[in-house]
Amino acid sequence: MEQFVVEGGNRLDGSLLVKGAKNSMLPIMAASVLNSSEESVVLHNIPNIYDLHVMKNILGALGFEVVYRGDTLQVTPGAEIHHTIPDEFMKEMRSSIFLMGPLLARLGKVKLTYPGGCSIGPRPIDLHLKGLASLGVQVREENGYIEASAEKLLGTDIHLDYPSVGATENLIMAAVLAHGKTIIHNAAKEPEIVDLQNFLNTMGCQVRGAGTEKIRIAGVPAAGGCHYRIIPDRIVAGTYLMAAAITGGQVTLHNIIPTHLDAVVAKLKEAGVEIQGTEDSLTVLNGRLQAVETLRTLPYPGFPTDLQAPMSALLTKARGDSLIVESVFEARFQHMQELIKMKAQVSVKGRNALITGVERLVGAQVNATDLRAGAALVLAALAAEGTSVIQHVWHIDRGYECMEKALGQLGARIQRTSGLDLSP
Numbered sequence: 001m002e003q004f005v006v007e008g009g010n011r012l013d014g015s016l017l018v019k020g021a022k023n024s025m026l027p028i029m030a031a032s033v034l035n036s037s038e039e040s041v042v043l044h045n046i047p048n049i050y051d052l053h054v055m056k057n058i059l060g061a062l063g064f065e066v067v068y069r070g071d072t073l074q075v076t077p078g079a080e081i082h083h084t085i086p087d088e089f090m091k092e093m094r095s096s097i098f099l100m101g102p103l104l105a106r107l108g109k110v111k112l113t114y115p116g117g118c119s120i121g122p123r124p125i126d127l128h129l130k131g132l133a134s135l136g137v138q139v140r141e142e143n144g145y146i147e148a149s150a151e152k153l154l155g156t157d158i159h160l161d162y163p164s165v166g167a168t169e170n171l172i173m174a175a176v177l178a179h180g181k182t183i184i185h186n187a188a189k190e191p192e193i194v195d196l197q198n199f200l201n202t203m204g205c206q207v208r209g210a211g212t213e214k215i216r217i218a219g220v221p222a223a224g225g226c227h228y229r230i231i232p233d234r235i236v237a238g239t240y241l242m243a244a245a246i247t248g249g250q251v252t253l254h255n256i257i258p259t260h261l262d263a264v265v266a267k268l269k270e271a272g273v274e275i276q277g278t279e280d281s282l283t284v285l286n287g288r289l290q291a292v293e294t295l296r297t298l299p300y301p302g303f304p305t306d307l308q309a310p311m312s313a314l315l316t317k318a319r320g321d322s323l324i325v326e327s328v329f330e331a332r333f334q335h336m337q338e339l340i341k342m343k344a345q346v347s348v349k350g351r352n353a354l355i356t357g358v359e360r361l362v363g364a365q366v367n368a369t370d371l372r373a374g375a376a377l378v379l380a381a382l383a384a385e386g387t388s389v390i391q392h393v394w395h396i397d398r399g400y401e402c403m404e405k406a407l408g409q410l411g412a413r414i415q416r417t418s419g420l421d422l423s424p
C-alpha cells in the first residue's frame with residue numbers, strides 16, 4: 001500500500017500550473033455518451049488522476065473507444081452502446097451515477113448497482129431518482145440493482161429539495177434529448193455545472209442558466225462530437241494555496257480562474273494569509289496565521305466542503321479558536337482524529353469541530369480516509385516537526401495529479417514509497 005513520507009519544516013516557494021477540474025471532467029466524460037455522431041468528443045486540460053482511469057474503463061465497458069494522450073482525452077462511440085454499468089465500477093466510484101442521465105437520454109434504459117457510500121457519509125441518490133421519475137423514467141430497485149427505463153423522456157419542471165451538484169448534473173444530461181422543455185429549480189450553482197452546460201451546448205444541446213438556481217433545457221433530437229477544454233480545478237488550487245500558507249511560503253498558481261475561489265480567498269485573508277491575484281493566477285505571500293471565528297461549508301458560492309479538511313489543517317496552526325461547521329456532508333471530519341495524532345488540538349461534536357491553534361505540530365504515522373482528508377494530512381505534515389508517514393495515498397491520487405511531484409517542485413521534502421500496510 002503506497003504512502004507518502006514527509007519531512008516537515010520547509011517553506012514552499014515558486015509557482016505551479018493547475019490542471020483541469022476532476023469534478024468537471026467526470027460529468028463531462030459521462031455526457032460524452034450522448035454523442036451519436038461519427039465525430040469524436042475530444043477533451044483538453046484533462047488531469048492524469050485515478051478517477052479519470054475509472055471513468056475511462058466505464059466508458060470502454062459501455063462500448064466507447066477512449067484514448068488518453070498527454071492532457072487530451074478522445075471518446076468515440078463504438079458500433080454498439082451498452083446500458084449496464086459493471087458492478088465493480090459502481091462500487092469504486094460514486095460518480096458512475098452520472099451515467100444514468102446520459103444513458104437514459106441516449107438508449108432509454110440503464111442498469112446499475114447502488115454507488116458505494118464512503119467515509120464522508122451515506123451519499124444517497126434519492127434526488128437523482130426522484131428527478132428522473134418526473135421526466136417519465138420508470139425506476140425499479142431490487143436486489144441492490146437499479147433498473148431505469150423510459151419510452152420517451154418528457155420535459156417538465158423539477159424542484160430539487162436540496163441543490164445537489166450530482167443530481168443537477170444528472171438531470172441536465174437526462175433532459176437535453178427529452179421531448180419539450182425542462183426547468184430545474186433550486187439547482188446547484190457550482191462552476192463545474194456551468195462547464196457541463198458549455199460542453200453540452202458545444203455538442204449541439206440547448207442549456208441555459210447554469211450558475212443560477214434555475215436551469216432551462218430545451219430538448220434537441222441528437223447531440224454530436226466536439227472539442228472542449230475543461231476549467232481548472234478550483235479545489236486543487238485552494239489546496240495548494242493552503243499548503244503555501246501553512247509553511248509560510250510564497251507560491252503563485254497559474255492557469256486558474258480566481259473568481260471560482262472568491263469564498264476561499266476571503267476566508268484565507270480572514271485567517272491572516274496575504275493573497276494577490278491577476279486574471280488567471282493567485283499568489284500567496286507570507287502572513288501570520290490567525291483563527292477564524294467560524295468556517296461554515298455551503299453550496300457554491302459559499303465555502304466549498306471539499307476544502308474544509310485542508311483549511312482545518314491550516315487552522316491547527318492559527319493563533320486562537322476556530323469553529324468549523326460542516327453543513328454539506330454528515331461525516332466529513334475523519335481527518336480530525338489523524339490531525340490530533342500530530343498534536344493538533346481539536347474537539348468534534350456532530351457537524352461542529354473546534355480547533356485551537358498550536359505552536360507546533362509533530363510528525364506522526366497517519367491514515368488518509370478520503371482524498372481531501374488525505375490532502376489535509378499532507379499539509380499538516382509539511383508544517384510539522386520531524387517525519388510523517390501518510391498511508392493509503394491512493395485516496396489522494398483520485399483527485400490530485402502526482403501531489404508529491406507538485407509539492408516537491410515547490411521545495412517540499414516528500415517521497416512516495418510502497419511501505420508495508422501497518423494499519424490493523
Ligand code: EPZ
Nearest residue numbers: 023095123124125126127128164165166167305306328329
Ligand atoms: C459533488 O458530489 C462532488 N463530486 C463532491 O466532491 C462535492 O463534495 C459535492 O458535490 C458537494 O460540492 C463530484 O462532483 C464528482 P451533492 P455529490 O449531491 O454530487 C446529499 C470531492 O472531494 N444528497 O451536492 O455527490 C448528500 O448526501 C468530492 O471531489 C442527498 O441527500 O454531492 C450530501 O449531504 C467529494 N440526496 C449533499 O446532498 C441525493 O440524491 C451534497 O451532495 C444527492 C445528494
